[in-house]
Amino acid sequence: MTVATDATPRTQTGVLVAQVIRRFGDRTVLDHLDLTIDDDELVVLLGPSGCGKSTLLRLLAGLDKPDGGRLEVPANRAIVFQGDRLLPWQRVLRNVTLGLHRPDADERARKALAEVNLAGRERAWPKQLSGGEAQRVALARALVSEPELVLLDEPFAALDAITRLRMHDLVHELRRKHHASMLLVTHDVDEAIALADRIVVMSDGRIGNTHTVQLSPADREASVAREQLRAALLADLGLASQH
Amino acid sequence: MTVLAPPAEAASRPSPPRDVFLPGDSRRQSPFASLRRRLRWPLGVYTTPVLILIVWEILAQAGVLKPTYAPAPTDIVSTTVELWRDGVLGPDLAISLQRAAIGLGIGLAVGIVTGVLGGFLRTGEYVFNGVAQILNTVPLLAVLPLFVVWFGIDELTKVLLIAFGAGVPMYLNLFAAIRGVDQRLIEMARTTGAGSWRVVTRVLVPGALPGFLVGLRFSLAYSILGLVAAETVNADEGLGFLITQAQTYLQTNKVFVGLVIYSILGLLADQVVRTLERVLLRWRPSYEAV
Ligand SMILES: Nc1ncnc2c1ncn2[C@@H]1O[C@H](COP(=O)(O)OP(=O)(O)OP(=O)(O)O)[C@@H](O)[C@H]1O
Numbered sequence: 043m044t045v046a047t048d049a050t051p052r053t054q055t056g057v058l059v060a061q062v063i064r065r066f067g068d069r070t071v072l073d074h075l076d077l078t079i080d081d082d083e084l085v086v087l088l089g090p091s092g093c094g095k096s097t098l099l100r101l102l103a104g105l106d107k108p109d110g111g112r113l114e115v116p117a118n119r120a121i122v123f124q125g126d127r128l129l130p131w132q133r134v135l136r137n138v139t140l141g142l143h144r145p146d147a148d149e150r151a152r153k154a155l156a157e158v159n160l161a162g163r164e165r166a167w168p169k170q171l172s173g174g175e176a177q178r179v180a181l182a183r184a185l186v187s188e189p190e191l192v193l194l195d196e197p198f199a200a201l202d203a204i205t206r207l208r209m210h211d212l213v214h215e216l217r218r219k220h221h222a223s224m225l226l227v228t229h230d231v232d233e234a235i236a237l238a239d240r241i242v243v244m245s246d247g248r249i250g251n252t253h254t255v256q257l258s259p260a261d262r263e264a265s266v267a268r269e270q271l272r273a274a275l276l277a278d279l280g281l282a283s284q285h
Numbered sequence: 286m287t288v289l290a291p292p293a294e295a296a297s298r299p300s301p302p303r304d305v306f307l308p309g310d311s312r313r314q315s316p317f318a319s320l321r322r323r324l325r326w327p328l329g330v331y332t333t334p335v336l337i338l339i340v341w342e343i344l345a346q347a348g349v350l351k352p353t354y355a356p357a358p359t360d361i362v363s364t365t366v367e368l369w370r371d372g373v374l375g376p377d378l379a380i381s382l383q384r385a386a387i388g389l390g391i392g393l394a395v396g397i398v399t400g401v402l403g404g405f406l407r408t409g410e411y412v413f414n415g416v417a418q419i420l421n422t423v424p425l426l427a428v429l430p431l432f433v434v435w436f437g438i439d440e441l442t443k444v445l446l447i448a449f450g451a452g453v454p455m456y457l458n459l460f461a462a463i464r465g466v467d468q469r470l471i472e473m474a475r476t477t478g479a480g481s482w483r484v485v486t487r488v489l490v491p492g493a494l495p496g497f498l499v500g501l502r503f504s505l506a507y508s509i510l511g512l513v514a515a516e517t518v519n520a521d522e523g524l525g526f527l528i529t530q531a532q533t534y535l536q537t538n539k540v541f542v543g544l545v546i547y548s549i550l551g552l553l554a555d556q557v558v559r560t561l562e563r564v565l566l567r568w569r570p571s572y573e574a575v
Pocket residue numbers: 066071089090091092093094095096097098124
């Protein structure tokens with residue numbers, strides 16, 4: 043494979059996934075998958091449970107190596123896992139500064155915590171946080187290094203509906219401030235519509251249908267185009283008959 | 286035939302059990318519970334030992350227990366004071382403590398260094414693990430004769446036996462603790478851009494700390510066992526000497542003095558680990574019994 047051994051990047055920004063294969067034993071979870079994410083674009087990845095969304099995210103994060111194909115990602119990237127993965131023996135602030143080496147680390151961590159509405163909880167232990175608070179700390183930890191690529195694996199799945207809406211506002215706000223490519227995995231079609239520039243649906247180990255979302259914030263909440271998109275997504279997920 | 290009508294079934298059927306939860310202090314208190322609360326037992330885990338001591342004292346005073354069999358606790362205390370005043374106990378105790386400290390120091394140093402190497406490096410695992418597993422199956426008391434043959438009957442044997450007792454459990458527990466740190470947390474730390482040093486100091490070391498403290502507990506306990514065993518060899522000074530000599534002259538009270546001091550050393554060691562756990566593992570809310 044001459045392609046795989048070519049280590050020089052072909053693109054300078056964003057994410058490039060080309061013909062990526064990932065196998066577990068004799069099960070091929072990712073089968074020649076292609077995906078590109080532009081600079082500053084938020085792509086939402088939808089797909090049924092077990093289809094390989096987390097597997098793809100792990101490849102993009104560099105935690106696993108592909109069995110074939112090619113991935114190109116910015117070196118400065120962050121991942122928010124499915125589950126908060128906070129260090130139970132460190133206070134919230136130190137959890138956020140884990141990857142920071144500059145002298146103003148504490149200051150920046152405080153700012154990141156304030157951005158996720160957790161100002162004042164810096165000295166709490168992770169065990170003292172609610173599920174949603176812990177997940178927000180994980181988000182702050184990812185954002186504090188101002189990454190060029192943020193990978194989010196169902197980051198809001200454990201949150202209640204109201205907090206989740208706040209988190210959506212937070213994501214919009216963060217996108218205005220920090221310019222980063224984002225890949226967000228979710229099961230929630232409404233969340234996808236609320237946040238995405240583009241929605242891609244995974245099926246059979248590849249990206250199936252792609253929907254570019256060019257709706258105004260108001261139209262994302264309620265409009266005919268929104269309902270059409272929603273119906274199309276549900277059809278892609280094989281849930282059309284229920285609606 | 287007259288049949289007595291059974292009582293109405295609906296009325297006799299017991300209602301399904303229900304739980305009612307109220308704030309702790311407004312709970313209905315039985316007289317016994319309130320009495321217990323008022324007499325808040327101050328001795329905690331030492332209740333049973335104190336009870337045993339009291340019963341023992343009474344039996345000894347009543348003459349049920351012969352002094353040569355088990356002298357009264359008060360007798361043991363006065364013997365201790367007497368031995369201390371005579372200047373016998375002090376030097377012996379100092380010698381024993383010195384042995385324990387040197388042995389423990391060597392054992393912990395070796396156990397921790399090899400444990401860290403074995404835990405962090407696969408090569409370290411291959412070098413040390415097999416030996417440690419084998420040594421772990423050899424009872425401490427069984428190697429004593431071998432140590433006497435190898436290292437003579439002087440201080441070296443005693444110190445090395447204590448070090449052996451302390452080192453092996455420290456290695457095994459530290460190794461398991463480092464390898465047992467949640468892989469997902471290590472993975473997460475790496476993705477944040479934390480370098481190896483951060484991963485070690487903020488994830489692996491704190492994550493391995495609970496297991497390290499378990500190792501420390503075993504090390505202290507085994508080093509005291511090693512001390513007792515070592516001091517039976519060619520005892521000419523130290524607590525072991527005190528006990529052996531007392532045994533020769535059937536001075537049961539002096540034997541007990543030695544045993545009590547050994548057990549106090551054990552309790553102190555345990556207390557040290559408890560304190561360390563309280564300070565170092567604050568982040569871990571542990572189960573509190575009612
Ligand atoms: N380390 C592994 N070893 C073996 N099989 C694995 C491993 N990781 C994932 N798989 C398998 O790969 C498939 C895809 O897993 P993945 O975690 O990517 O699913 P997912 O799309 O993220 O699902 P969910 O929405 O439930 O999180 C699953 O069938 C899973 O069993």
